[in-house]
């Protein structure tokens with residue numbers, strides 16, 4: 324049997340936790356009811372969804388489970404949030420604001436409003452650490468602005484944004500604040516009340532839950548226009564028979580985090596720092612992207628000068644990692660995030676994203692550091708006096 328690679332791509336997706344799988348299994352077989360059915364089978368499924376909704380609400384600090392709407396993932400949640408909130412607020416204005424480093428799901432949803440609904444869009448830039456300055460957001464707001472969307476943590480460089488400071492600017496003006504929190508929610512970093520956001524997009528597969536399920540947190544009382552209509556499920560905000568096993572799995576994965584049944588972020592941060600220290604010491608000129616402290620605990624975006632990251636990864640099949648983000652991989656275009664923080668096209672192409680997660684071990688980190696260092700030295704030989 325082939326040895327599996329050392330998995331350092333937890334920001335692309337995470338392995339399903341076995342306890343999550345166990346919670347899901349009955350809903351594929353014996354508990355197959357449609358939650359809309361009024362009989363016992365339907366009621367069992369509806370109860371399971373209610374529990375999962377409470378578990379996800381608890382994870383993000385929502386007031387109650389009615390603030391959670393299940394979707395097929397963060398991509399759909401981004402579209403429902405951005406298009407749905409902007410359309411509902413159309414009588415108040417047609418200007419929306421986002422940032423230069425958003426996930427493509429957010430950028431595409433904003434573009435949809437521009438192309439099909441006549442909105443104007445402003446993209447705020449970031450500093451060299453990938454941080455959005457709240458004053459820069461304030462500077463572009465107009466009386467016509469109805470929505471601001473700023474991601475909580477970046478999927479490539481891990482930088483965390485000061486959402487609470489941005490909310491202090493948007494809330495008094497009645498502007499809706501959305502955040503894509505797909506990357507931060509699994510680290511227990513998202514508290515919607517503390518951050519003051521109105522809408523937050525979530526995804527289960529980034530937190531050891533199943534793929535194809537996510538949710539949108541919608542602050543109670545906020546109006547949004549449904550994007551998928553039909554049978555009236557999810558209180559009319561997302562029609563379609565719910566994916567019961569996946570929703571149960573999302574709830575179970577959330578519950579593992581809120582009950583501290585998983586390795587805590589400091590353990591992941593310590594492994595990340597060990598990998599970072601080893602690679603910086605061994606590869607001359609290597610630099611870390613993203614904010615030095617205010618970034619996701621498992622994220623390591625490294626630029627290795629003179630090296631094509633795809634070339635390096637091709638030569639180390641024993642490591643599963645990413646160049647830039649998984650979503651940009653294969654497009655041939657340098658990442659818009661890396662260029663937004665000021666990297667040249669060559670530097671962007673020389674950038675690896677290594678992401679540590681719950682399943683990463685000390686041995687994984689040490690072996691990966693050795694393999695990457697050796698391969699980097701074959702591609703760009705280290706000077707004689709380098710470590």
Ligand SMILES: Cc1ncc(COP(=O)(O)O)c(C=O)c1O
Pocket residue numbers: 334335395396397398399426428474476477478503504505506525526527535536537650
């Ligand atoms: C920041 C961010 N937003 C959205 C998504 C898309 O999530 P999903 O795969 O659940 O649609 C991802 C996943 O890569 C992400 O990292």
